[in-house]
Amino acid sequence: MTNNHGSDFKLGDIIEYCDEKFEVVNNCGWSGTVKEYFGEGKYGGTISNFKWDIYGEKCKLVESK
Secondary structure (H helix, E strand, O other), X not given: OOOOOOXXXXXXXXXXXXXXXXXXXXXXXXXXXXEEEEEOOEEEEEEEEEEOEEOOEEOEEEEOO
């Protein structure tokens, strides 16, 4: 069975994983590239190959663009 959780996240969506927020930069299906999102236009580092579902935790959509 293929895991497709998060495959519908779009560029600019704000997602949350383990109480941290990220902005989706690229979506490759089961993973993608995100930027840490601190709110009010403040960003941290970029993370590539960020998995939408790992270690039993799933990213959840907070704000859709």
